Amino acid sequence: MSGDRGGFAALDSCVHCGFCLQACPTFLATGDETDSPRGRIALMRALEQGELSADDAGLTLHLDRCLGCRACEPVCPSGVGYGRGLEAARAVITDRRGVPLLARLALWALTTPGVAEIVYGLARALRSTGVPARLAGWGRVGFAMGMLAATKQGGQSRAGSGRDGPDSARLRPSQPALLFRGCIMEGLFRHVHDATIRTLAVNGYAVREGAGGVCCGALHAHAGLLEEARALARANVAALGGGGDGGDGGDGGDYPIVVNSAGCGAMLREYGHLLPDEPAAAALGARVRDVTELLAARGPAPGAPLDRRVAYDPPCHLLHAQRVADAPLAVLAAIPVLQLLTVPDAEQCCGSAGLFTLVQPAMSRAVLAPKLERLRAAAPQVVATGNPGCVMQLGAGLRAAGVRATVCHPVELLDASYAAAGHYA
Ligand code: SF4
Numbered sequence: 001m002s003g004d005r006g007g008f009a010a011l012d013s014c015v016h017c018g019f020c021l022q023a024c025p026t027f028l029a030t031g032d033e034t035d036s037p038r039g040r041i042a043l044m045r046a047l048e049q050g051e052l053s054a055d056d057a058g059l060t061l062h063l064d065r066c067l068g069c070r071a072c073e074p075v076c077p078s079g080v081g082y083g084r085g086l087e088a089a090r091a092v093i094t095d096r097r098g099v100p101l102l103a104r105l106a107l108w109a110l111t112t113p114g115v116a117e118i119v120y121g122l123a124r125a126l127r128s129t130g131v132p133a134r135l136a137g138w139g140r141v142g143f144a145m146g147m148l149a150a151t152k153q154g155g156q157s158r159a160g161s162g163r164d165g166p167d168s169a170r171l172r173p174s175q176p177a178l179l180f181r182g183c184i185m186e187g188l189f190r191h192v193h194d195a196t197i198r199t200l201a202v203n204g205y206a207v208r209e210g211a212g213g214v215c216c217g218a219l220h221a222h223a224g225l226l227e228e229a230r231a232l233a234r235a236n237v238a239a240l241g242g243g244g245d246g247g248d249g250g251d252g253g254d255y256p257i258v259v260n261s262a263g264c265g266a267m268l269r270e271y272g273h274l275l276p277d278e279p280a281a282a283a284l285g286a287r288v289r290d291v292t293e294l295l296a297a298r299g300p301a302p303g304a305p306l307d308r309r310v311a312y313d314p315p316c317h318l319l320h321a322q323r324v325a326d327a328p329l330a331v332l333a334a335i336p337v338l339q340l341l342t343v344p345d346a347e348q349c350c351g352s353a354g355l356f357t358l359v360q361p362a363m364s365r366a367v368l369a370p371k372l373e374r375l376r377a378a379a380p381q382v383v384a385t386g387n388p389g390c391v392m393q394l395g396a397g398l399r400a401a402g403v404r405a406t407v408c409h410p411v412e413l414l415d416a417s418y419a420a421a422g423h424y425a
């Protein structure tokens with residue numbers, strides 16, 4: 001391989017120290033060096049240097065079993081950009097063997113405009129019957145049903161699910177922000193978008209729609225489909241600005257872009273690396289803020305008491321990829337009486353990782369299992385986490401394990417607290 005080394009260069013600083021091993025959930029699950037960051041970096045270097053071919057069975061086995069959670073990055077003293085290296089290696093592997101059929105089918109169904117709307121509409125119809133919750137379990141179908149059941153509005157919010165938001169004339173929010181709706185969030189988690197708009201309005205943000213936004217491309221990039229991810233990134237840059245009109249009527253384009261999905265936020269922030277020759281892509285990435293960051297910047301305003309025992313589970317793509325640790329806790333701290341539980345090793349991945357839970361079910365469940373046992377011991381009523389995949393994975397796992405706790409986004413709890421405080425009256 002010659003010329004532009006792409007993301008492989010981000011692996012160069014690895015000095016094989018092994019500090020990352022104990023942070024890696026797949027290494028903890030198997031104890032196998034080749035399921036660790038250090039072992040995988042050796043495999044990726046061998047791939048780049050032509051010592052291993054892209055269809056080598058050992059290489060693909062261990063890179064396929066990587067969650068891409070990036071828990072290895074913040075603990076690395078050498079600043080290795082593991083995620084970028086993995087993306088580059090997966091692109092080479094995908095060039096050779098294509099995308100596995102199940103992943104290709106899921107990408108097509110969940111992210112293709114015109115198709116996704118139908119798929120999500122059918123999923124919502126099935127969800128409303130209550131059947132997925134009854135069929136939930138550990139098998140492939142049962143787990144998928146549990147994931148769908150977990151997308152249902154959890155009864156945290158008493159503010160309803162209308163899309164109009166609170167009385168903005170009364171609240172007079174003044175700071176504009178553009179909402180990134182995405183695909184899965186828009187298809188199955190509109191109630192989180194609604195809670196996002198309402199809670200931001202209470203804290204002074206006038207949320208506008210980023211018309212024309214599409215899927216962020218994270219699932220494509222993780223599957224090694226970098227050209228498809230770049231096409232989606234270009235569409236989002238055109239829609240949401242980044243030096244253009246911001247999709248907001250031409251008055252600046254420098255408003256924060258509010259994202260309530262950790263996976264999407266991490267991807268949008270990476271657009272500058274995905275499209276290095278297009279300055280507008282990096283400009284867009286610099287405007288991305290997780291919803292909890294915007295709320296925390298304003299306090300946020302306190303709500304009414306909510307008597308709940310809550311465990312916060314930080315999504316890897318918020319904690320490790322975006323390095324947002326304190327803002328979600330500030331959001332929960334704005335809710336009087338709410339009891340925030342300490343759960344050991346909460347920062348460990350839940351095993352969701354985009355399509356990983358579908359295409360690597362055995363490893364995904366192995367990574368999830370210790371987290372479920374720690375949650376069982378902590379006995380929360382609610383698990384709060386800011387990523388759709390984590391909500392679905394944890395919701396399905398808790399239901400299958402017989403642990404009685406609901407899962408929701410942190411802003412849903414703040415929304416319920418604000419509703420009880422009369423902010424939406
Ligand atoms: S990735 Fe970082 S922590 Fe892991 S072995 Fe390499 S230098 Fe050490």
Ligand code: SF4
Nearest residue numbers: 024066067069070072
């Ligand atoms: S991304 Fe996660 S699963 Fe993959 S090597 Fe790093 S810590 Fe391990």
